[in-house]
Every structure is written in C-alpha cells, then in structure tokens.
Amino acid sequence: MIKANSEASRYQDFVSSLINGEQRSSNIDTLVELARSSDEYRYLEDFVDFVDSGVQKSPGKIASDESNAVEFMTIHKSKGLQFKVVFLSNMQHKFNTADETSYILMDQANGIASKYRQFRETDEFGNVLVEYENPYRNLIGKAIHKEAIDEEMRILYVALTRAEKKLVMTAVIDDETRLIDLAAKVQANESDPNRASNNTVIFNNHLRKVNCFFDWIMMALMRHPDIENDLKSYIPAITPNLDLRRTGFKKLNNEETALARFHLEIKSLTEITSTISQKQTLDAIDQYHQVQDYYNYVYPYQDKERSIAVTKLQALADEAGFEHLESQSSRREDALSLGTLVHNVLYYCPFDETDFTTLIARLKDEGMFTDDEYQLIHQYQHHLDDFRESDVYKIIAKSTFYKEKPFRYFNGEQVINGIFDIVFIHGDDVYVLDYKTDHITSSNSYKTLQDKHRIQLETYKEILTKQFHKPVKGYVYYLETNQMIEV
Incomplete structure (x- = not known):
C-alpha cells in the first residue's frame, strides 16, 4: 500500500x-x-x-504567443520574460542626471557635500550671491554618475536579451548630423595608435560620455558591415567617417554571431505620416471637429493682462485723462529708493511711544540701511515726525492693525496683485491707509488728490469689504505735505 x-x-x-x-x-x-x-x-x-x-x-x-495582442511594458517589468519579437522604442530618451547635478549631493558610500555659496558686494550689481565649486562634491557627483551609467547599461542588457527571433529598435533624431558625429567618434577610436589591434572594440570612456541608449547602440552597430552599407546608402556624406580598420572585430565572428543579421532604415517624418491609412486620417479629422470649439476658443479679455499690479490700474486711468498732480520743481533721482526706505521704516514702526529717531537708529545698527540710505531717510525724517503727531497715527496706536499685507484678487476679468500698507480696526470700523511719498506741492486740490488714487483705494475697499463683510473706509496719507485724503 x-x-x-x-x-x-x-x-x-x-x-x-x-x-x-x-x-x-x-x-x-x-x-x-x-x-x-x-x-x-x-x-x-x-x-x-x-x-x-x-x-x-x-x-x-x-508571455502567451496565442493572445494575438501587443504587450506594452517597461524594461524593468520585462525581466524574466521573452518574446518572439520585441520593439525597443524611444531610445533617444536622455538619461536622468538629476541625482548628480543637485546643489547637495548624497552618496551612501562617499558621504554628503554641497557647493559653497557666499554673498559678495559688487559695484555694478550690488549684493550678489556667488556659488563656488566644491572638489569633494564633484567627486561624489562622478561616483553617482558612474553608478547611474552602470545601471543604465544593465537595463539596456535586459532590453536587448528579451527577443527570441527579432529585435526592432527605434529612435527619433533631429537630423543626419547626429549620425555623422557618432561615426566620427567611432573612426577616432579605430585610428587611435595607442589601441592594440585586438583590444577593446569600443572605448569605455567614449561610451560613458554619451547619455542615451541610441548613441550606445549606434556606436556599436556602425562597425557591422550591414549597418555600414545602409548608412552609406542613406547618408553619402557619412562615408569618410566609416573607413574602419576592423582589426579588432575578428573575435566577434563566431558560431553565435554567424547567423546575426542587421538592417537600418532611416525615414523622415513626411514618409512616416504618408503611411497612415486614409481611414485613420478621417478618424483624426472627425475627432478634431468634435473638439473644434476648444481649438477656436478666444479669450474674451485678450487685450487685458492676466495679472496686474493694483498701482498699474491707477496709472492706466491717469493715461486716460485724469488731472495730473503738480510736482515740486526740484528733481529727486532717488525717489523710488526713498519710497522703499520709508515703507520699510513704517513696516517696523510699532505705533507706540517709540519715536522715529530711535527706530531709525536701531534699524541702522541692525544693518537695515547702508550709510547712504541712512542719510537719505534721516533727511526725510521730519516728515515721519509730522505723521507721528497726526490724528490718524494716534488712532492706529489704539487699534488692531495689520501692516504690509500682500493680496491677490480676481475681479472677474483680471488677477490683481498688491500690498495693503496698513489696515486697522478701530471700534466697529475698518480702515485702509496707503502712504504716499510723492513729491507734490500743497496747491493741489482735494479732488485732484482724490482722483489720483481713487481706483487703487476703491479696489482696496472692495477686497476688504468682502473680507470683513462690512463697509471699509479708505485713506491716502501724503507724507510730503502731511495731508490725509479720504477716497
């Protein structure tokens, strides 16, 4: 049993x-x-x-031969599989080198390193961030590159060994000069007097400097008589670069390679598209008609910028015919710089008992200003002192306030960008105040000043009204003349 x-x-x-x-x-x-x-x-x-x-x-x-289907897969997924016919496509795709070019490089065996960066003061561009190479980082980069190339070679080996009977490899190139340049490298390798006649077929250094499967394959196949004849037929100009000695190829002619056959075809884009059947062309046309409305869509605000600064809205309105302000006769070359300095000081202003002399001195000690900037803001300080004695300053000091708050707002046509100088809440009321350093005269009428910044303040009020769900009052404060205008 x-x-x-x-x-x-x-x-x-x-x-x-x-x-x-x-x-x-x-x-x-x-x-x-x-x-x-x-x-x-x-x-x-x-x-x-x-x-x-x-x-x-x-x-x-x-892999079933009876499925009557084409299987698409990555090279990694094809490990362990074999097929009668294999297509290896997109061989011109560049290798990913992100791991060896980033600012900080890390390698398990060699450690971590980064480039050195330093701010340097220049006469022409001011404070410039300068980046220096780190020799050890370069060594780590070379190690990472070596491992990456080794891995790409292993992947290519897997791809080339999946076919049982026929392997078709395809790539897209810009023009024939790509092949001529590769042929020149092959010939340079063949004519090197330092290379023994029966030594390596392809220089390892040449291979590791290219960055795609296509270059690797072509540098090898160009040595085969079948490919050489095809290339000379398609590209006669390549002939001088394929005058090879072939002394190192004898060992490749053996029983395993005796039946190997290679063939190269080069087709232009026009030739490829001409092979598309008429039915497929009609199908593509039908698909186009289905989405034609999307192709013909015209943006309704074509004449408007997609995104615009709120101050530019006012500038455009001024060009349309608003009354212009009367400026002082003296020119101020550094007006833009002064405006930035004043806004910086007011950003750090605590709206308490601290006076502007103390505040500006402290900012100077903390490196906020250069000597020239300090002199400029010091000359302007009496206007800030006048602002500190104003009623609105005293109200802000007793309020909840928010300084230099940026915003982005879509008004139905455009995205508007800007910064609120100061928003303050006093009691049940919400206010927005915009500082102006315009070098104006005191003879400007109240209405002129209102119109000058009406669009800007109206936009501020619209945005804040939606935020606080209550009416907002908007003001412009001219530091030059110690005037506050309600808009």
Missing part, C-alpha cells in the same frame, strides 16, 4: 510538472534574471537568504 501510494505521488508530481511546466520555466527565468542583475548580493549565501526572505517571490509572468 505504501509503495502504491508512493508511485501515485510520483505520477501526480510528473503530471503536475507537465501542466505547470511553462509557469515553472518562467519562474526559473525570473530567478536567473534576478541573480544576474542583483549586485547587492554578490555571495551565494547572501542571495539565498535574500530569496528565502520572501522578497520578490511573485511567480514569473508567462
């Missing part, structure tokens, strides 16, 4: 192996591919422990 059961068990295992043979074969292929591509486990004991740990133990994928 025991013997009979043993025979039955062996028979059952034999039948099971026949039924699942294809799956088991695929599992073995997957295991072999995993062992070949795993540099991390270089000793058998470590690799066995890795497999026993249960990592990546999913069954190998079986």
Whole structure:
C-alpha cells in the first residue's frame, strides 16, 4: 500500500510538472534574471537568504504567443520574460542626471557635500550671491554618475536579451548630423595608435560620455558591415567617417554571431505620416471637429493682462485723462529708493511711544540701511515726525492693525496683485491707509488728490469689504505735505 501510494505521488508530481511546466520555466527565468542583475548580493549565501526572505517571490509572468495582442511594458517589468519579437522604442530618451547635478549631493558610500555659496558686494550689481565649486562634491557627483551609467547599461542588457527571433529598435533624431558625429567618434577610436589591434572594440570612456541608449547602440552597430552599407546608402556624406580598420572585430565572428543579421532604415517624418491609412486620417479629422470649439476658443479679455499690479490700474486711468498732480520743481533721482526706505521704516514702526529717531537708529545698527540710505531717510525724517503727531497715527496706536499685507484678487476679468500698507480696526470700523511719498506741492486740490488714487483705494475697499463683510473706509496719507485724503 505504501509503495502504491508512493508511485501515485510520483505520477501526480510528473503530471503536475507537465501542466505547470511553462509557469515553472518562467519562474526559473525570473530567478536567473534576478541573480544576474542583483549586485547587492554578490555571495551565494547572501542571495539565498535574500530569496528565502520572501522578497520578490511573485511567480514569473508567462508571455502567451496565442493572445494575438501587443504587450506594452517597461524594461524593468520585462525581466524574466521573452518574446518572439520585441520593439525597443524611444531610445533617444536622455538619461536622468538629476541625482548628480543637485546643489547637495548624497552618496551612501562617499558621504554628503554641497557647493559653497557666499554673498559678495559688487559695484555694478550690488549684493550678489556667488556659488563656488566644491572638489569633494564633484567627486561624489562622478561616483553617482558612474553608478547611474552602470545601471543604465544593465537595463539596456535586459532590453536587448528579451527577443527570441527579432529585435526592432527605434529612435527619433533631429537630423543626419547626429549620425555623422557618432561615426566620427567611432573612426577616432579605430585610428587611435595607442589601441592594440585586438583590444577593446569600443572605448569605455567614449561610451560613458554619451547619455542615451541610441548613441550606445549606434556606436556599436556602425562597425557591422550591414549597418555600414545602409548608412552609406542613406547618408553619402557619412562615408569618410566609416573607413574602419576592423582589426579588432575578428573575435566577434563566431558560431553565435554567424547567423546575426542587421538592417537600418532611416525615414523622415513626411514618409512616416504618408503611411497612415486614409481611414485613420478621417478618424483624426472627425475627432478634431468634435473638439473644434476648444481649438477656436478666444479669450474674451485678450487685450487685458492676466495679472496686474493694483498701482498699474491707477496709472492706466491717469493715461486716460485724469488731472495730473503738480510736482515740486526740484528733481529727486532717488525717489523710488526713498519710497522703499520709508515703507520699510513704517513696516517696523510699532505705533507706540517709540519715536522715529530711535527706530531709525536701531534699524541702522541692525544693518537695515547702508550709510547712504541712512542719510537719505534721516533727511526725510521730519516728515515721519509730522505723521507721528497726526490724528490718524494716534488712532492706529489704539487699534488692531495689520501692516504690509500682500493680496491677490480676481475681479472677474483680471488677477490683481498688491500690498495693503496698513489696515486697522478701530471700534466697529475698518480702515485702509496707503502712504504716499510723492513729491507734490500743497496747491493741489482735494479732488485732484482724490482722483489720483481713487481706483487703487476703491479696489482696496472692495477686497476688504468682502473680507470683513462690512463697509471699509479708505485713506491716502501724503507724507510730503502731511495731508490725509479720504477716497
């Protein structure tokens, strides 16, 4: 009885192996591919422990020849699989070099390093951030590049060994000069007097300097007579660059390569599109008609900027015919700089008992101003002192206030950008105040000053009204003349 059961068990295992043979074969292929591509486990004991740990133990994928379908997959996903015909496409795609070009480089074996940056004062551009190379960072970058190229070579090996009968490789290039340049590199390698005649076929250094599969493949295939003839037929100008000695190729002619055949085709975009069937062309036209409204869409605010500063809205209105302010006769070359300095001082103003003499001195000590800027703001300080004695300053001091708050607001046509100089809440009322350093005369009428900044303040009030859900009062304060205008 025991013997009979043993025979039955062996028979059952034999039948099971026949039924699942294809799956088991695929599992073995997957295991072999995993062992070949795993540099991390270089000793058998470590690799066995890795497999026993249960990592990546999913069954190998079986590629069916009877499915009558084309399978799309990445090269990584194709490990362990084989197909009668394989297309390797998009070979001109550049390798990803982001890991070796970032500001800070990290490598498990070599550590971490970054470039050195320093601010330097220049006469022409002011304070400029200067970046210096770090030799050790460059060494880490070379190590990362070496590992990346090694990995790309392993990936290409996997791609080239998936086909059983036919491998079709495709790439897109801008023009034929790309091939002529590659042929020149191949010829330079062949004519190097320092290279032994039966030594390496391709310089390792040449290969590692290119950055895509296409260049690797072409530098190798250009040495094959079939490809050489095809290239000379398509691109006669390449002929002088394919005068090769071929002394190092003899060892490649063996039993394994005797039946290998290569063929190259170069087609222009026009030739490729001309092969598209008429039906496909009509289908594409029908699809276009379906979305034609989207293609013909015209932006209704074509003459307007998508995003605009709130101050520019007022400038455009001024050009349309608003009455202009009367300015003082003296020119102030540094008006823009002064305006920035004044706003910086008012940003740090605590609206308490601190006077502007103390505040400006403290900002100077903290490096806020250069000597020239300090002199400029010091000359203007009496206007700030007048503002400190004003009624609105005293009201702000007793209020809840927000200084230099940026905003972005869509008014239905454009995105408006700006900064509130100061928004303050006193009692139940909300106010917005905008400081102006315009060098104006005191003879300007109240209405002129109102009109000058009406659009800007009306926009401020509209935005804040939606924010606080109550009416907002807007004011402009002219520091030059110690005047406050309600808009």
